Amino acid sequence: MRHVFVAAMAxxxxxxxxxxxxxxxxxxxxxxxxxxxxxxxxSTYPSTLIQIGTMGKRLESEISSISGxxxxxxxYEPGVLAxxxxxxxxxxxxxxxxxxxxxxYWAGKDPALQLFxxxxxxxxxxxxxxxxxxxxxxxxxxxxxxxxNIHGIICGMSPPEASGWFKKxxxxxxxxxxxxxxxxxxxxxVLEKLGAAPQLxxxxxxxxxxxxxxxxxxxxxxxxxxxRMGFYEVAKHYYFPGWHQQSTFYELMINLDAWNSLNETxxxxxxxxxxANVRYGISEGEALQADAMIAxxxxxxxxxxxxxxxxxxxxxxxxxxxAELTEKDPEFARVWNSLQAFRAKxxxxxxxxxLKD
Numbered sequence: 355m356r357h358v359f360v361a362a363m364a365x366x367x368x369x370x371x372x373x374x375x376x377x378x379x380x381x382x383x384x385x386x387x388x389x390x391x392x393x394x395x396x397s398t399y400p401s402t403l404i405q406i407g408t409m410g411k412r413l414e415s416e417i418s419s420i421s422g423x424x425x426x427x428x429x430y431e432p433g434v435l436a437x438x439x440x441x442x443x444x445x446x447x448x449x450x451x452x453x454x455x456x457x458x459y460w461a462g463k464d465p466a467l468q469l470f471x472x473x474x475x476x477x478x479x480x481x482x483x484x485x486x487x488x489x490x491x492x493x494x495x496x497x498x499x500x501x502x503n504i505h506g507i508i509c510g511m512s513p514p515e516a517s518g519w520f521k522k523x524x525x526x527x528x529x530x531x532x533x534x535x536x537x538x539x540x541x542x543x544v545l546e547k548l549g550a551a552p553q554l555x556x557x558x559x560x561x562x563x564x565x566x567x568x569x570x571x572x573x574x575x576x577x578x579x580x581x582r583m584g585f586y587e588v589a590k591h592y593y594f595p596g597w598h599q600q601s602t603f604y605e606l607m608i609n610l611d612a613w614n615s616l617n618e619t620x621x622x623x624x625x626x627x628x629x630a631n632v633r634y635g636i637s638e639g640e641a642l643q644a645d646a647m648i649a650x651x652x653x654x655x656x657x658x659x660x661x662x663x664x665x666x667x668x669x670x671x672x673x674x675x676x677a678e679l680t681e682k683d684p685e686f687a688r689v690w691n692s693l694q695a696f697r698a699k700x701x702x703x704x705x706x707x708x709l710k711d
Contacts, residue, residue: 391620393451393612395427396435396444398459399557404582404642406557406575409510409604409635410454413627420630421623425616427452438556445607446503453607454509458539459554463502466685468540469693470495470508472515472599474672477693479511479601479636481700486603489696494689505613509628510604513639515596516580517660518573519564519589524658527667536560536572540675541598547671557583564588573598576639577646586653593658597668604635 395414399407411429418426436444441453442460458471470491477485485491486508499506518537524530531549542552555563555572563569565588572589573596574580586592606628613621651657660668680687 390423391425391616393425393427394435395429395452395454395606396441396450397429397432397453398438398441398455400431401429403557404579405512405635405639406579406604409631412631412634413454413509413606416630417624417627420627421620425620425623429454432556432558439554441607442502442504445609448503448609448611451609451612454604455607456602456604457506458602461539464498464685465679465683466494466498466689469686469689470498470506470603470605471539472541472602473693474541474544474598474675475669476600477697477700479513481697481704482601482603483511483632484700485693485696490692491689491696494692498685498689499607500610503610505608505610507606507608507625507628508603509606509631510635511632511639512576512602512604512635513643514601515576515599516573517593517596517598518571519580519585520571520591520593521564521589522570523591523656524593524664527664533571534569536563536569536574537598538573539598540672541573543675543679544598544668544671547675548667561585561588576643577650578639578642581646581649586650586655590654590656591658592650592655593660595660597660597665 395410397407397410399410401407401411414427414429430450432438435450436453439459441455442463444450445453456471457467460467470486476482486495492508495506495508518535522529527548530545533545533550535545535550535552536555537545537550537552538554542554545552553569555569557574560569560572560574561584564572564585572585574583574585577592580586580592606624608624616624647657676690680690
């Protein structure tokens, strides 16, 4: 796909830093403090999709307000500037300045990036943020992305997801064998280990695939999002907990050359907007789910809780997957070991500091 984006770059508007002088080291010189930055933000999700898309759209106004108009992002719907699953390449090659997504989609580019999106049987939002901000996660995230000419910023967060929609009730691990299911990220590898046939399908194509029988089941997001997607019309069995995504990071991807062209104030302003977006995503996400659950039950959805033996099977399969990826990919191992070490230490606090239901 490289030639596509190179061609797009040639005909597209130049990055806001392209007219700047290069420093002696070869890095783009920072912009004049008074200079305005006008960037295009391509998205993996539509702006109308609650939480997942609206958090990205929200950045338009938030960054402009915080920067006093010094930094402006224009949000573009999926497919306008780049197909959803080509956001990574578009930003890396500089065809667009920025992208809104989640790094779990980029396993094919760098497996370690999946660990900065969501982790099966992984941390809740507070623990995940603690590792990212104070446990070395942020530094690792930036190191991995910088290899691909991208500067990544965690810029949104959502609460636990549902485990998925199934046309038929799942009573044992055997019911997963041969099941065609749309599933995200590392969780898909777990289901594959248990005999399912996971597929990665863009959000806008899931409903039709489920309706036509191209897939037998799907997971996508939280109840509030899934309700808006209308999955209850074509599948009635809805499973919890979302063992594969107890919390999810969303990201603002910025072309590294464009990021380096900013002055320090502009960088801090973008980071501040993203920090505010993380808080917004968590609080709004938690507030929306209760009403969505009620609405889904009123639509005749059968809400199931995975029995202990199924959760044990998922966890056992995940441990195998994690071990295989750690052995295969040194970068994945580096990030995974960092997260695991932090979680082991954190458990001494979590097990004592919080009430258990």
